[in-house]
Amino acid sequence: MAETRVPSERYAAIADDLIEHEGWLAPIAHSDVRIAYLSSDAKKTSHGKMVFGQCEKVPDRYKWAVPYDFAIVIYEPNVAGFGEERLRTLMLHELMHVGVYANEDGEEVYKIVPHDLEDFRSIVECFGMDWASAG
Numbered sequence: 239m240a241e242t243r244v245p246s247e248r249y250a251a252i253a254d255d256l257i258e259h260e261g262w263l264a265p266i267a268h269s270d271v272r273i274a275y276l277s278s279d280a281k282k283t284s285h286g287k288m289v290f291g292q293c294e295k296v297p298d299r300y301k302w303a304v305p306y307d308f309a310i311v312i313y314e315p316n317v318a319g320f321g322e323e324r325l326r327t328l329m330l331h332e333l334m335h336v337g338v339y340a341n342e343d344g345e346e347v348y349k350i351v352p353h354d355l356e357d358f359r360s361i362v363e364c365f366g367m368d369w370a371s372a373g
């Protein structure tokens with residue numbers, strides 16, 4: 239079955255609120271990074287586990303066509319029944335994958351922050367989440 243993704247104002251609002259209020263996300267707040275928030279109808283799984291959300295970097299070769307640097311996708315069938323708080327926690331997790339760095343010329347460069355990065359782990363542990371099945 240083909241996957242359909244549509245922009246979600248609801249997820250954009252959750253993310254905007256987190257970016258404004260969560261200190262962990264200050265590098266995003268202080269950058270020009272552009273993030274699309276999408277709702278997918280796919281029941282995505284990975285290695286047999288349900289995937290709730292995913293953060294994807296838009297490849298540089300598509301920059302001419304796509305006005306975003308990252309896309310955060312939430313898999314709607316897999317988060318059915320999530321309350322507002324759990325959705326916020328999921329969105330925080332996905333936003334933590336958005337890496338904003340500066341190159342030697344002081345220009346912003348963007349990379350996906352992997353799960354095994356020490357910072358990522360310590361923040362996740364601080365929030366007391368088991369996100370083994372989160373994308």
Ligand SMILES: [Zn+2]
Nearest residue numbers: 331353372373
């Ligand atoms: Zn993740």
